[in-house]
Amino acid sequence: MALGEFELIRRFFTDQPVKHPSTMLGVGDDCALLHVDGSQALAITTDTMVEGIHFLPDVDPEALGHKVLAVNLSDLAAMGAEPRWVTLALTLPHCDTTWLQNFAKGFFALAKRYGVELIGGDTTRGPLTITVQALGLTPRNGALWRSGACPGDLIYLTGELGAAGLGLKIRQGRTAIEDRTAIAHLERPEPRVDVGMKLRGLASSCIDVSDGLAADLGHILEASGVGAALDWERLPLPNRVRRYARETGDWRMPLSAGDDYELCFTVPPANRDQLERSLATSGVALALIGRIEPHTGLRLFKDGQSIDLSQDGYQHFSRD
Numbered sequence: 001m002a003l004g005e006f007e008l009i010r011r012f013f014t015d016q017p018v019k020h021p022s023t024m025l026g027v028g029d030d031c032a033l034l035h036v037d038g039s040q041a042l043a044i045t046t047d048t049m050v051e052g053i054h055f056l057p058d059v060d061p062e063a064l065g066h067k068v069l070a071v072n073l074s075d076l077a078a079m080g081a082e083p084r085w086v087t088l089a090l091t092l093p094h095c096d097t098t099w100l101q102n103f104a105k106g107f108f109a110l111a112k113r114y115g116v117e118l119i120g121g122d123t124t125r126g127p128l129t130i131t132v133q134a135l136g137l138t139p140r141n142g143a144l145w146r147s148g149a150c151p152g153d154l155i156y157l158t159g160e161l162g163a164a165g166l167g168l169k170i171r172q173g174r175t176a177i178e179d180r181t182a183i184a185h186l187e188r189p190e191p192r193v194d195v196g197m198k199l200r201g202l203a204s205s206c207i208d209v210s211d212g213l214a215a216d217l218g219h220i221l222e223a224s225g226v227g228a229a230l231d232w233e234r235l236p237l238p239n240r241v242r243r244y245a246r247e248t249g250d251w252r253m254p255l256s257a258g259d260d261y262e263l264c265f266t267v268p269p270a271n272r273d274q275l276e277r278s279l280a281t282s283g284v285a286l287a288l289i290g291r292i293e294p295h296t297g298l299r300l301f302k303d304g305q306s307i308d309l310s311q312d313g314y315q316h317f318s319r320d
């Protein structure tokens, strides 16, 4: 029987024989949280990128080195964690030193910017596959979980929506629109680490948008046992994404395409002013896109209609 990615994880990997009291949060969030000692928690996440699935074979290796680290730092950001260490597992079809030099250049340029040290990994031969594990720190009770959203909370999104999705359409030759910024969003996403840390104590829940806003906000809703309404007019769509949606009629693309790596988070109304003040100097745009509601499901208000978005978003294995 075919299973979706999340059903597969739930069915085979959540029910397990060992549970440690020091595991504050296990399977099911952007990172696991471990309380090893003292006032801090260790946040851990891992993400794999496979040629042909997560990146095109002709991708610039320097951009790839950046992206494979960025997507992991993005998961730390979604927990409000400060990045510290990474491991790198490389599976390579052959040893191409020019490729490796450029990959390492992109990887370490981003590592340097966020003060991240590479502490180990693994190197094997095989189809090009790259796995990074990232570790960071949060105050013991200060991490941002997916499960804290409450009815009435405001839903925010950093940056822009759909640019990476448009970049992919361009790279795949599926649109005549030209947009170098969209390609940069796809190939060199910027993890919102500083914003994530500023959200500690202010946001009630947070996730990074890797599989599309509809799917990822859906994870917050499921973990929190609530629903939400989004307002189409408030979505921060870049002009060229609006043009793509208008010309093709594919207005769902920015909501269902992955790879934005923006943060989607919820904020109790009482924290709104403090949050907006705190992020005003971050240099990252902030959009208020909707509200958490008591009844479950994800609804989009567009052109006077309420549209059900519960099925949008990317899942590995969903079409098997």
Ligand code: ADP
Binding pocket: 009, 013, 026, 027, 028, 029, 030, 031, 046, 047, 075, 210
């Ligand atoms: P993200 O998009 O934030 O990286 P994923 O959607 O990849 O998260 O994974 C959802 C949750 O399932 C995460 O908590 C992740 O750690 C966990 N997970 C994914 N695959 C496995 C697995 N094979 N075994 C145990 N946990 C897993």
Ligand code: MG
Binding pocket: 029, 030, 074, 075, 078, 207, 208, 209, 210
């Ligand atoms: Mg994530």
